[in-house]
Amino acid sequence: MRDANVFAISRAMPRMSWSPRNLYNLWQRSYGPRAQDARFTRTSKTLFQQRWTAKALVRAYHGDYINEKIFKRWYLPQTLPDVRPRIAASAEQAALEAFAGREARRRRDEQEKGMAPVGSLMLAEVERRIDVFLFRCCFAHSVYEARRLVVHGYVMLNGKKHSNANTRLAPGDMITVDPKAIRFLQKPKDAAVEVEAEAESAADVVAEEAAAETAPAEPTPEQTSAAAAAEAEAEAASAPAEGEGEASSTPAPTTPKPKSTKPTKSTPRQPWEPRTPPSSTAAAPLTPFHPPAYSAPWLFVPAFAEVSFATCSAVYVRHPTARPGYSEIPTPYDADGEIVRLAWEWYVKVRPRNRSRSQWEREPENRQ
Known part of the structure; x- marks a missing residue:
């Protein structure tokens, strides 16, 4: 960056950046007091x-x-x-x-x-420059940060480490960024304590649910009566019978089987009802994506870029074009x-x- 005061409010020059001051300068040039100058x-x-x-x-x-x-x-x-x-x-x-x-x-x-x-x-x-393309793919907060990532060796071009930020891409070129160098994939410093507290509370909830699932359930009255009958039958079988022939000819008394404890089928979920995730997925952490709130006006991907945030890579598909009523730049x-x-x-x-x-x-x- 050549000018340290590049986001000066007095000049109000919009730049390629997610900075809140730059967003204010964009408002000045679009709807604010500096809109009449242009x-x-x-x-x-x-x-x-x-x-x-x-x-x-x-x-x-x-x-x-x-x-x-x-x-x-x-x-x-x-x-x-x-x-x-x-x-x-x-x-x-x-x-x-x-x-x-x-x-x-x-x-x-x-x-x-x-x-x-x-x-x-x-x-x-x-727009063909590798640093500008990196910013268009939303991998950096500004084009200056994208240039720094390229110069410091955090970017690969077609699988090879590339450190020349002045390179102009050709159709089909693929860039890959080190996830550790992308800021919005890291935990924000100001919200670290809050995130840790949320993680601890989620872990406590998971532990309580696991304990509730493994704890033995209290027996029902029917189960207690069935258990008592089974004990009495066992005692009668172990006691010596008076006549072995008579005992062998008479059938043993049968006890009623306890009712099945299988869960009953619930009513089917209607299409308009929300799907309730299981407890294991509900407590799982979300994707670590922490973009600043003021970056919303800049979060877009042009038509000539194919971006994969899962692999932190992007493909320069073709050169930008224009047609009546539409420009890809x-x-x-x-x-x-x-x-x-x-x-x-x-x-x-x-x-x-x-x-x-x-x-x-x-x-x-x-x-x-």
Whole structure:
């Protein structure tokens, strides 16, 4: 992190982080007092100032730790898509398109579906970075922490230890994170005493239930009478009989069998009734997932990532795409709004045109 005061409330620049201060800055830019700074419908700023403000907001969220010169040279696509609506070059071409019905069809499609937010695709190369992808998969609280995990060797790329945070992933690459390095899988320090108390109380409940199951049950009156009859029969059998022949010919008295103690079948559970788990599973600990409460706005997984929290791994399925009315690149701003369009206009003017062979040798790792 280059700036220690990256979450400054005075600047209110949203970042890739779950920090509560960052959430407050996002509220300021979306609905709070700073929301008017990025609405250029009625403003006294010049076009240069509008583009500069939009570029600063976009770059603050998308790769603020990447140097601006490196971003313009390596993290912008070869050809930036045109976000402006298509306009006929001449009157003859406009008349020809009107005669063919293309203009009416285009306007109808734009009214029904909207234009494809292709301006957001200029940030697709940033989303391919391994540290940004790690944050998108919700394995880290911020992109800065994700970068630290990669640099310190807690991340594996395709089964091998990888420590270069500038790597851009290719479709099909799989990353694996050490579970000991993921913070929300560990027990929170402030709630450690409370969790231990809950565990002790659960253990006491389990012990009481086990003792109740192993303790002998009190005999019923029928069982006591049956036991007394059995004792009397045993005494009569052991006593010497007067006539052995008579005793052998007469059948022995039979005693009634005690009633069966098998549990009766209960009524079947209705579909709307909740399922009651057994005592062994009720006391089992839950999955150790402790995300902070203020991380709810950031807990989402983009469509180009396939995440498995059971194995702490994720697969980069494909490159982000955009279609009419939808963009797969997560951003706090409208993917087809003024901020993204003005930032696109800024980089169209200032992006470098020529790349020499020596410059290509300094390109960050790109797995295509």
